[in-house]
Amino acid sequence: xxxxxxxxxxxxxxxxxxxxxxxxxxxxxxxxxxxxxxxxxxxxxxxxxxxxxxxxxxxxxxxxxxxxxxxxxxxxxxxxxxxxxxxxxxxxxxxxxxxxxxxxxxxxxxxxxxxxxxxxxxxxxxxxxxxxxxxxxxxxxxxxxxxxxxxxxxxxxxxxxxxxxxxxxxxxxxxxxxxxxxxxxxxxxxxxxxxxxxxxxxxxxxxxxxxxxxxxxxxxxxxxxxxxxxxxxxxxxxxxxxxxxxxxxxxxxxxxxxxxxxxxxxxxxxxxxxxxxxxxxxxxxxxxxxxxxxxxxxxxxxxxxxxxxxxxxxxxxxxxxxxxxxxxxxxxxxxxxxxxxxxxxxxxxxxxxxxxxxxxxxxxxxxxxxxxxxxxxxxxxxxxxxxxxxxxxxxxxxxxxxxxxxxxxxxxxxxx
Numbered sequence: 001x002x003x004x005x006x007x008x009x010x011x012x013x014x015x016x017x018x019x020x021x022x023x024x025x026x027x028x029x030x031x032x033x034x035x036x037x038x039x040x041x042x043x044x045x046x047x048x049x050x051x052x053x054x055x056x057x058x059x060x061x062x063x064x065x066x067x068x069x070x071x072x073x074x075x076x077x078x079x080x081x082x083x084x085x086x087x088x089x090x091x092x093x094x095x096x097x098x099x100x101x102x103x104x105x106x107x108x109x110x111x112x113x114x115x116x117x118x119x120x121x122x123x124x125x126x127x128x129x130x131x132x133x134x135x136x137x138x139x140x141x142x143x144x145x146x147x148x149x150x151x152x153x154x155x156x157x158x159x160x161x162x163x164x165x166x167x168x169x170x171x172x173x174x175x176x177x178x179x180x181x182x183x184x185x186x187x188x189x190x191x192x193x194x195x196x197x198x199x200x201x202x203x204x205x206x207x208x209x210x211x212x213x214x215x216x217x218x219x220x221x222x223x224x225x226x227x228x229x230x231x232x233x234x235x236x237x238x239x240x241x242x243x244x245x246x247x248x249x250x251x252x253x254x255x256x257x258x259x260x261x262x263x264x265x266x267x268x269x270x271x272x273x274x275x276x277x278x279x280x281x282x283x284x285x286x287x288x289x290x291x292x293x294x295x296x297x298x299x300x301x302x303x304x305x306x307x308x309x310x311x312x313x314x315x316x317x318x319x320x321x322x323x324x325x326x327x328x329x330x331x332x333x334x335x336x337x338x339x340x341x342x343x344x345x346x347x348x349x350x351x352x353x354x355x356x357x358x359x360x361x362x363x364x365x366x367x368x369x370x371x372x373x374x375x376x377x378x379x380x381x382x383x384x385x386x387x388x389x390x391x392x393x394x395x396x397x398x399x400x401x402x403x404x405x406x407x408x409x410x411x412x413x414x415x416x
Contacts, residue, residue, distance in 0.1 A: 024154065025283060027151055029147065029148070033158070034199075036158050037203075038098070040162040041196040042102065042135070042196040043162070043170060044165075045195075045196075046174070047174030047185040048185050048186060050170075051174055051185055052070070053071060055182050071125075072368065073125045074125045074128070076129070078368075079364040079365055079368065081134040082136060082361035082364045086138070086354055086357015087354055089138045089141045089357070090351075090352070090353030094141050094145065095142070098139055098197075105128065108128040109128065109186045110187070137353070140156075140159070140356040143159050144340070144356070145352065150291075153337045156337040156341065157282050161279065164279065230404060234405075235358060237397050238302070239362045240393055241302040241335070241393065243370045246371070247371075250370065251378045251383075254375070256270065260316050261316070269318075273329075274329050278332070285333050285334065294341040294342045294405065295401060295402055298338045298342055299398040299401035299405070300331075300334060301334025301339075302401060303394040303397065304331030305328045306328075306391055306393045307328070309328055310390050311327060313383055313384045313387045339359075342405060343356070377389070
């Protein structure tokens with residue numbers, strides 16, 4: 001009897017969660033679904049970047065140090081492309097920038113697969129990084145334009161869900177193709193870029209009547225956000241926190257292997273757990289918090305993200321590592337959908353393109369700096385110093401973000 005009662009209670013809870021999960025996706029504009037579908041297709045083809053280092057070393061015979069130069073060039077291209085993509089979205093409109101970026105990226109990956117000298121590879125990788133990452137701010141700008149204010153956080157959450165789902169497919173498929181022939185990863189990336197371009201060109205051709213917050217015209221540029229000290233301060237706080245999060249690309253895997261004694265398979269499970277949590281809970285979480293103040297949610301999310309990494313030094317088991325993932329993933333789910341909302345609100349409707357370009361450039365900068373700083377600190381000072389510093393960053397970031405958002409609320413509303 002107790003077992004039946006327990007199973008019945010579990011079934012009721014599961015049905016309630018399923019209903020709430022489905023409800024989290026209701027009421028989102030069709031255009032946001034189309035944009036997210038294009039992003040899913042594009043990210044499901046992310047094959048070259050995860051395996052580019054191996055390709056340079058194993059196939060082309062580069063030394064690891066030489067390969068790092070090429071990868072650094074990709075990072076620089078990503079920074080430039082993120083900013084340029086946002087600026088061009090304001091001049092040409094988001095659809096032209098998205099489709100153009102995807103088509104040129106597809107061609108660029110095909111060319112990249114035919115090169116082998118250091119000079120040509122470095123230049124080509126920089127250009128491909130710039131062209132491909134121009135797509136991100138254009139896509140984000142289009143989602144903001146298409147999102148009514150009351151569902152904007154969920155719309156950004158749907159876009160993140162599409163990106164994370166695609167990234168769960170792309171590297172796995174790329175690993176299988178690379179095991180056959182590395183040339184296929186360039187073909188696969190190119191094909192998905194072109195498929196996403198065709199989808200967006202067709203599905204965005206007739207948008208119908210614009211929703212609240214959506215404009216069919218290109219965004220008109222306003223005063224430069226480079227003169228907006230409050231906006232730059234917000235980006236600086238997001239950059240500090242993202243430097244902590246992006247330790248997943250360098251120091252974290254190495255630390256889990258050496259100090260926790262994990263195998264590659266166990267480390268893979270840790271990262272898969274992060275993706276699973278995002279897919280299962282992010283939209284539900286946003287649905288429950290979307291009427292809360294975006295600045296406060298963002299600040300607390302950044303704090304949790306840093307705190308999760310700060311806890312790493314206190315354990316040494318797979319279960320404890322999974323617990324830290326819960327903490328920093330919860331922070332990630334709170335922070336980034338609401339950071340998009342706050343950035344859009346602070347920019348105002350006339351500067352969305354520029355704002356999203358600068359915002360995505362922050363993540364590109366962090367992806368270049370974080371692995372270098374993290375690995376150096378881990379090697380020179382050890383994991384306790386690295387993770388203590390990561391955890392300590394969270395508290396001032398939380399306080400300053402909340403204070404900044406509160407001081408800006410009246411002027412932001414007036415601008416809108």
